[in-house]
Amino acid sequence: MNIVLNIAVVGIIYVGSVQIQEGDVAPGTVMAAITYLSQILNGMMMLAMIFSTLSRGMASSRRLQAVIDTESEIRQEASLSAEGDGSRGSVRFENVSFVYTDNGTEVLHGINLSVAPGETLAVIGATGCGKSSLVSLIPRFYDAAEGRVLVDGVDVRAYDPAALREKVTVCLQKSELFSTTIRDNIALGRPSASEAEIRSAAAAAQADGFILQQPEGYDTPVAERGMSLSGGQRQRIAIARALLKRGEILIFDDSTSALDLKTEAALYEALNRDYADVTKIIIAQRIASVRSADRIVVLDGGTIAACGTHDQLMRTSPVYRDIYDSQLREEATA
Ligand SMILES: Nc1ncnc2c1ncn2[C@@H]1O[C@H](COP(=O)(O)OP(=O)(O)OP(=O)(O)O)[C@@H](O)[C@H]1O
Ligand SMILES: [Mg+2]
Incomplete structure (x- = not known):
């Protein structure tokens, strides 16, 4: 032209x-x-x-x-019993193996694990050992290849997927923020939530302080994918969103990796105080983040290498001691 x-x-x-x-x-x-x-x-x-x-x-x-x-492959299987054990927030893995069908490698093998309602369970292990894959079976993002996963005593395949995901909240390893206000980004967790509930979720997520320092507080617009915020700020907004939902089971997949230890400790303290009845499954890389958990699971090459409190694992698990020593060394050189 x-x-x-x-x-x-x-x-x-x-x-x-x-x-x-x-x-x-x-x-x-x-x-x-x-x-x-x-x-x-x-x-x-x-x-x-x-x-x-x-x-x-x-x-x-x-x-x-x-x-x-696109039709989801994940569908409710009516043939399975939906009779629960009456608990609210329990998770059980029974002999679970898991394979990503697109490349056929077995990521998890022979997993047996029970989490009681209200318990805080930490999952630790080397990168790529299958931590995210393990927790993605609970909200049924994928189906186990063998064995079964139970939530409140019911096989996850027997749930209507929407009902299951009402119970289970996952704060993903990489959460998305959208280009709207901070308030709306948090409210995505539960759109019917009141202003007070949004603020208390943000306070528990240790996000209240920095949000109020923003030029327009909760009305501050967030750039596409949260680019206008720091990594730790983004993570705390995603955590506030997850807390607002008030599910029975809360899963944090490395959600606090960008927080300093003091902020992280304050977050866990708030979780134990205000969300005591919620089952918490926390994936972390740093031992300092998980020391205070009720139980710690050490995942190694797709199997559970050890399980127990920090002190027990220090005595009995060489894999855990290895992780501990390497992090101690890192700290010392830093
Ligand atoms: N969507 C996928 N399709 C195929 N293979 C995958 C997929 N996601 C992960 N994997 C493979 O499964 C293995 C376990 O991955 P997973 O994401 O569970 O590790 P992780 O323990 O969460 O690691 P990180 O600590 O780095 O988050 C890896 O070897 C990875 O290559
Ligand atoms: Mg992961």
Whole structure:
């Protein structure tokens, strides 16, 4: 379109100059012709741009629609008994193995584990050992290849997925923030929550302080993907969102990795005080984060290497002692 426009201008100047020399037209007429022509061609250029934006939009909407229309493979299995054991917030893994079907490698093997209602269970282990995979079986993001996972005594496959995910709250390893206000980002946890509930969730997540320091407090807009906030601030907003939901089971997948130890300790103290009846499963890399948990599970190569309190593990588990020593060394060199 630009080439057409410029060639047309050159053409008019050429034809116009010949005609001016012959005395047929005035120079002003040629100038007017150039102006009119550019205006018309500019209009056509805009039209062409609208068409290209439109076709791009249509391609994107087709793609989005295909994603939205995808049927989930996770469905309620009516044949299984939905008879629970009456507990509220218990989790049990029975001989669970797990394989990612796309590459076929076995990530978890022979997992047996019970978590009591209200208990704080920490999961620790090397990167890539299967911690995130283990907890993703509880809200049934994936199905176990063998064995079964029970929530409140009911096989997770017997639940309506929506009902199961009402009970289980996961604060993902990488949480998304959206480009709306801080308040709305937290309220996503439970859209019907009152202002007071939002504030108390933010206070427990140790986010209240920095939110109030923002220029517009809770009404401060967050940039796309939370880019206007620090890593730790983003994590605390995601934690506040998870706490607001008030599920029976709360899973933190490395959700406090960007917090300093003091803030993290204050968060866990608030959790133990205000969310005592909620079952908490906490994945962490640092031993300092999990020392105070009721029980610590050490995951090694997809199996449970040891399980117990910090002191028990220090005595009995070489894998745990290894992690402890390496972190102590890191601290010393730092
Ligand atoms: N969606 C996936 N598809 C296929 N393989 C996966 C997928 N997610 C993880 N894996 C593989 O499963 C193994 C365990 O991954 P997982 O995410 O559970 O580790 P992790 O213990 O949470 O690690 P980190 O501490 O780094 O978060 C890894 O070897 C990884 O390559
Ligand atoms: Mg992980």
